[in-house]
Amino acid sequence: VKSGNRGHYRFFDQEFYARIQLRRETEAELVLALEQDQFVIHYQPRVDARSGTLLGLEALVRWQHPTRGLVYPGDFVPIAEGSGLILQLGAMVMDKVCAQLAQWREEGLHAVPVSVNASARQFNEGSVDDVLAMHVRRHGLPPSLIEIELTESIMLSNAGQVFDQLTALHAMGVSVHLDDFGTGYSSLSILHKLDVDVLKVDRAFTAQLGTGREGQILFKAIISMAKALDMRVVAEGVEDVEQLTLLQQLGCDEVQGYLVSRPLPAAEVRHFLRPGISL
Ligand code: C2E
Ligand code: CA
Ligand code: CA
Ligand code: CA
DSSP states (O other): OHHHHHHHHHHHHHHHHHHHHHHHHHHHHHHHHHHHTOEEEEEEEEEETTTOBEEEEEEEEEEEETTTEEEOGGGTHHHHHHHSTHHHHHHHHHHHHHHHHHHHHHTTOOOOOEEEEOOHHHHHTTOHHHHHHHHHHHTTOOGGGEEEEEOGGGGGSOHHHHHHHHHHHHHTTOOEEEEEETSSSOHHHHHHHSOOSEEEEOHHHHHHTTSSHHHHHHHHHHHHHHHHTTOEEEEOOOOSHHHHHHHHHHTOOEEOSTTTOOOEEHHHHGGGOSTTOBO
8 A cells, every 4th residue: 555655646746747847848938939929819700699790809829839839828828927928928919919900900901809818917017008008009009909808817916906907998998808707706796896898708608508597597697787787798609509599589799709710810810801791
């Protein structure tokens, strides 16, 4: 029993150190990747639930790793958050999005607002509004072409600082979207405190639609609450027509998900950038 236990612990030790090792390597590689500009942005459409009209795009970062291929944010954003590199990464994403919007406008395309994900750490540094203001100015864009997505986790940081930044964003005409709604800590009280314009309901809820009445009851409650608070509701992760039909019946405002479109490289998304296009 004893030696078996030792073997057991050693196995976990090895796994634990391997994970720390990978994290360290990734951190070092991220520094280089930022210097060498190894990132690309993909864009996922968000549409009106009834008409399918394109309302906006969400910017999702990908890492073109020299040996690992296209790496998704789940494998490096948390590491960047842990090391402080998220500040540089966030500024880089903002810069790329603004450059892309400016290019689309130059080409005479109909640019829609692009939402950018911001980590709690970026709000902690008190710089989200300033970083945004700097980049839109540099690229000659109206700030209202950028939207900010944040999660409930920002409530764990300095509240006064968070409110100052949200106020500044609103003053610039930037709309604020609460991401992954329903997965966090204090969903109800947060809506009271944070002045958000759009509620993005996490795809875990969307996945429950059609599997029983519970999912619909939850969505219905969220929608009526959001309406009372004058917020729009987006369902994330809409994958099939049954989910879309139920969401339309429940009065959900907007949808996003593979049913409408996967996140796409800029070259593919440009075909959608015509006035009033429906997807
Ligand atoms: P998120 O903000 O919740 O973004 C939505 C994620 O769901 C994306 O994954 C998207 O590809 C995926 N998705 C969209 N529609 C569907 C669907 O119908 N079904 C399923 N199963 N998935 C769908 P992705 O691109 O891997 O991004 C993962 C997370 O990484 C994002 O979750 C966001 O939290 C974070 N992230 C992405 N880009 C950035 C960034 O520039 N900055 C920061 N701080 N975080 C980012
Ligand atoms: Ca998001
Ligand atoms: Ca500021
Ligand atoms: Ca989300």
